Amino acid sequence: MFESLSARLQGITERLRGKARITEADLDVALREIRLALLEADVNFRVVKDFVAHVRERAVGTDLLSGLNPGQQIVKIVHDELVAVLGGERHELRLDARPSVVMMVGLQGSGKTTTAAKLAVRLRKTGKKPLLVAADVYRPAAVDQLVQLGDQIGVEVHTRSVGTPALEVARSGLDVAKQRGLDVMILDTAGRLHVDDAMMDELVRISGSVMPSETLLVVDAMTGQESVKVAEAFHAKLPISGLVLTKMDGDARGGAALSIRAATGLPVSFLGTGERTDGLEPFHPDRLAQRILGMGDILTFVERVQENVDQAEAEATAKRMMENRFTLEDFRDQLNQIKKMGPIGQLVGMIPGAGQMAGAAQEAVDSGQMKRIEAIIDSMTPDERRRPEIIKASRRRRIALGSGTSTAEVNRLLKQFVEMQKMMKMLSGGKLPRLGGGLGALLGR
Amino acid sequence: MTMARPRREPTGMGLRARPSGFGTRLRSILGGGAPATDATWDEVEEALIGADVGAEATLELVDAARDRFRDDGGRTGDDVRRALATEIRDRLVRVGSGGFVLGDPPSVILFVGVNGTGKTTTIAKLAHRLVSEGRSVALAAADTFRAAAVEQLRIWGEQVGVPVIAQRPGADPGAVAFDAVAAAESRNLDAVLVDTAGRLQNKQQLMDELAKIRRVIERRMPGQPRHVLLVLDATTGQNGILQAEAFSREVGVTGIVLTKLDGSAKGGVALAASDRLGVPIVFAGVGEEIDALAPFDPDAFVEWLFAG
Numbered sequence: 001m002f003e004s005l006s007a008r009l010q011g012i013t014e015r016l017r018g019k020a021r022i023t024e025a026d027l028d029v030a031l032r033e034i035r036l037a038l039l040e041a042d043v044n045f046r047v048v049k050d051f052v053a054h055v056r057e058r059a060v061g062t063d064l065l066s067g068l069n070p071g072q073q074i075v076k077i078v079h080d081e082l083v084a085v086l087g088g089e090r091h092e093l094r095l096d097a098r099p100s101v102v103m104m105v106g107l108q109g110s111g112k113t114t115t116a117a118k119l120a121v122r123l124r125k126t127g128k129k130p131l132l133v134a135a136d137v138y139r140p141a142a143v144d145q146l147v148q149l150g151d152q153i154g155v156e157v158h159t160r161s162v163g164t165p166a167l168e169v170a171r172s173g174l175d176v177a178k179q180r181g182l183d184v185m186i187l188d189t190a191g192r193l194h195v196d197d198a199m200m201d202e203l204v205r206i207s208g209s210v211m212p213s214e215t216l217l218v219v220d221a222m223t224g225q226e227s228v229k230v231a232e233a234f235h236a237k238l239p240i241s242g243l244v245l246t247k248m249d250g251d252a253r254g255g256a257a258l259s260i261r262a263a264t265g266l267p268v269s270f271l272g273t274g275e276r277t278d279g280l281e282p283f284h285p286d287r288l289a290q291r292i293l294g295m296g297d298i299l300t301f302v303e304r305v306q307e308n309v310d311q312a313e314a315e316a317t318a319k320r321m322m323e324n325r326f327t328l329e330d331f332r333d334q335l336n337q338i339k340k341m342g343p344i345g346q347l348v349g350m351i352p353g354a355g356q357m358a359g360a361a362q363e364a365v366d367s368g369q370m371k372r373i374e375a376i377i378d379s380m381t382p383d384e385r386r387r388p389e390i391i392k393a394s395r396r397r398r399i400a401l402g403s404g405t406s407t408a409e410v411n412r413l414l415k416q417f418v419e420m421q422k423m424m425k426m427l428s429g430g431k432l433p434r435l436g437g438g439l440g441a442l443l444g445r
Numbered sequence: 446m447t448m449a450r451p452r453r454e455p456t457g458m459g460l461r462a463r464p465s466g467f468g469t470r471l472r473s474i475l476g477g478g479a480p481a482t483d484a485t486w487d488e489v490e491e492a493l494i495g496a497d498v499g500a501e502a503t504l505e506l507v508d509a510a511r512d513r514f515r516d517d518g519g520r521t522g523d524d525v526r527r528a529l530a531t532e533i534r535d536r537l538v539r540v541g542s543g544g545f546v547l548g549d550p551p552s553v554i555l556f557v558g559v560n561g562t563g564k565t566t567t568i569a570k571l572a573h574r575l576v577s578e579g580r581s582v583a584l585a586a587a588d589t590f591r592a593a594a595v596e597q598l599r600i601w602g603e604q605v606g607v608p609v610i611a612q613r614p615g616a617d618p619g620a621v622a623f624d625a626v627a628a629a630e631s632r633n634l635d636a637v638l639v640d641t642a643g644r645l646q647n648k649q650q651l652m653d654e655l656a657k658i659r660r661v662i663e664r665r666m667p668g669q670p671r672h673v674l675l676v677l678d679a680t681t682g683q684n685g686i687l688q689a690e691a692f693s694r695e696v697g698v699t700g701i702v703l704t705k706l707d708g709s710a711k712g713g714v715a716l717a718a719s720d721r722l723g724v725p726i727v728f729a730g731v732g733e734e735i736d737a738l739a740p741f742d743p744d745a746f747v748e749w750l751f752a753g
Binding site for chain 2 (some may be wrong): 036039040041042044045046107108109110111138139140141142144145147148149152193194195220222223224225226229230247249250251252253255256275
């Protein structure tokens with residue numbers, strides 16, 4: 001499950017070897033895989049149907065580009081089409097009025113309150129003076145939550161006493177923003193179901209009263225097939241101007257964005273990542289397209305690495321690698337750092353072209369192979385870790401015994417370590433080995 | 446206190462059928478008396494996918510339903526519907542969906558899930574249900590991370606009339622869980638419901654933290670937590686399967702609570718997740734009100750699924 005589209009299309013590449021053109025019959029097989037990949041990414045099935053039909057039109061009779069295999073070429077067509085649907089003009093918030101109102105709406109639990117605080121941080125960075133208004137009068141402690149977030153980020157939060165209707169909170173918030181000469185009022189509203197008429201009417205009344213210049217629909221990236229219905233219902237009642245796709249630091253593919261964009265034409269304005277108040281990013285269509293296709297997201301990978309790796313330590317290790325002083329101790333530290341970054345299969349999956357290795361890597365962890373490697377290194381003396389060449393037969397037996405492994409396994413690790421050192425030598429000499437070769441060899445594949 | 450939302454009338458298991466859902470779509474595909482063809486089954490597949498059952502689980506489900514249809518000598522659209530409904534119901538029953546037995550006191554119930562699925566609200570609703578059955582209950586605020594999560598649980602505790610075990614925000618959630626088990630013992634409680642911070646299942650450090658909370662409870666009182674309930678939002682798509690797999694791996698999920706079934710989503714991913722993991726669906730969140738948590742009933746669920 002959740003294989004990358006590139007991996008799914010491997011077979012196509014085999015079938016089409018030596019052909020110059022993609023035929024209808026070849027396409028049928030490919031399009032089936034594309035359909036499945038999109039459905040697994042939670043793209044709405046009606047949107048998938050239209051989308052696949054469109055890709056077929058574009059792909060039939062396309063000449064194969066040199067340098068791309070047919071599978072890759074189909075992936076490229078799909079990717080380009082996705083970007084075309086997702087992209088278009090960038091949605092910049094229009095906040096000319098003073099004060100402007102940005103209204104946050106959405107289902108329960110989509111992340112409106114957190115996003116409101118993140119947006120305040122972001123707008124303040126651009127020199128705006130924001131006011132947060134806590135108009136979720138239903139969920140217990142929702143107001144407290146916004147007040148606490150406001151404290152954290154140093155942004156004023158307008159609240160009213162318990163029992164004040166949401167409309168009144170919003171109106172008085174606007175008065176406060178005017179009096180204080182603030183630039184933007186960010187209005188947090190209660191989560192509600194799109195099928196709850198009474199609650200939807202409340203939003204319509206609030207919107208009619210404070211006349212927001214931006215109404216952002218906050219959508220959970222994990223949303224399934226209902227995303228279109230939800231967005232259409234909110235859009236029918238309110239002047240929605242853009243989407244915020246939240247929880248993008250999860251491993252959902254985020255097909256909801258494509259579905260909503262295709263069905264309503266609404267642009268994606270921001271992506272929410274993480275629970276820290278600085279986790280709101282402008283939207284990049286190509287990055288999301290790659291993610292929907294499971295093609296790997298090298299940028300996310302790099303970010304994840306940066307988040308988890310101690311920069312100074314990493315530089316020191318890199319230096320040792322270059323000078324060929326990389327030891328088994330460094331290697332063990334690296335394994336530990338990788339573990340901190342999350343499930344390794346997912347991590348490797350972010351590397352373009354390494355999709356197939358993701359499963360193997362995860363299996364290595366699950367089957368305890370990683371643990372065995374660690375145990376072997378842990379059973380060595382510090383001197384052995386620094387100078388593995390001193391490990392002869394009797395030391396090998398002791399290490400195998402101490403780590404609960406076999407001498408064959410100890411031998412294999414030592415051999416692979418020597419290979420790794422050789423590869424690093426090549427790297428520092430400017431010769432780049434095949435991507436992923438190191439890890440693949442390490443995992444015994 | 447917070448304001449009450451405008452109330453809507455519940456029906457059935459508390460679920461109301463909505464037009465233009467899965468059932469409506471099936472009716473238009475299947476007609477009734479007309480013979481079923483391959484094309485009919487293709488459209489059934491599409492309807493299931495549209496209900497978030499997922500491509501892989503749908504193919505499996507439809508294959509099984511087709512076998513059943515053939516074995517029963519089925520011909521018409523009505524027969525297709527019957528075969529499919531029976532297959533779905535059987536799969537739910539097979540994993541024990543519906544049966545939530547609290548067990549001998551005390552029961553420590555650990556609530557887990559990703560952010561925003563409704564863990565805290567579900568805890569309040571379950572506490573209300575248990576209290577109305579005459580049980581003694583306490584809540585434990587082991588979500589010490591999210592802003593105001595502790596206050597949210599405190600407010601619910603007041604409304605339901607049960608004590609809330611809490612430390613200051615930012616405290617070690619394991620320590621709160623430890624206090625909770627100690628309280629269960631010293632106060633002779635029937636149940637302690639432990640709230641945890643929402644966490645995305647791909648954040649290994651947070652998952653490790655959750656596993657630690659579980660271990661703390663286990664060490665303090667062997668055999669606990671008796672229940673580990675995964676709170677799954679019915680609006681969730683295929684990521685729900687990854688959620689179920691990851692939380693099961695880390696803390697051993699014993700049951701699924703399917704929330705937000707009062708929206709238009711059918712929660713099909715819960716079918717797939719429950720089937721794949723062999724974990725029952727035990728409760729359904731069917732509304733905003735404190736009493737809007739129904740014991741999951743496979744028959745009522747299937748009836749609702751095919752109705753609207």
